[in-house]
Amino acid sequence: MALTLVLALAACGSADEDTAPPTEPTGATSSATPSAATSSAAPASPTTESTDLGPLLTVTIDGDQISPNAEEIDLGTGDKLLVEVQSDRAGELHVHSAPEQFVQFAAGTTDGEIVVNTPGTVEVEDHDTSAVVALIEVH
Template structure:
């Protein structure tokens, strides 16, 4: 016995209306289908390669604290007012780097873990950057 196509389509429509989302059903040919979901289907994407860290613009001062000594020590560094200044600090002991600007900035440095602080000097003048544990001036920023 053959079922008319219109009757099969009506039965399928009624069957789909009563189904919960994502439950398998059959189309008019009897092939399995899945009801549509209101949420978009996830798309496969190629994993992106890790990007290189962006190089900070402005002035970069690399600071090393090792064996109770800091490098650089007392250097004068010229900067422009509003120009980003980045301190990159590596240390073999915990320390606090303090920037005596307005507003002030500080960086807690953990032994063996590189730290980084980026800030701007907002007005002309000299700004001391110090190691508080060693009680020494690392650099003197001269903002113009």
């Protein structure tokens, strides 16, 4: 698994990615809602829970502190993973699927979703820090 992380992190920093503007392909959506206040406390505990609409991954970003850290999630092929990002800054999550997806987020709370149609392991990482927040096992 460490080798997979190293290879994925190296691929994420490639020059090709930096020259093309990011796009938001079908399957990844986001909407921003401003938060009431920003706390200087450490990020909350990682949360992956199941809702009536599907599993929910909650990502908390406070500066360079990001949680969860490589949280493992099982997801069926074509199933929806809801994503809630609570952040003190704008940014984007990269979903290393085929095709690659992005979940753009604003400062505050942003909701999005990820749908992966190809079985395998998919990494979700914060673009600014390259921190891997989730490893999705798609079956």
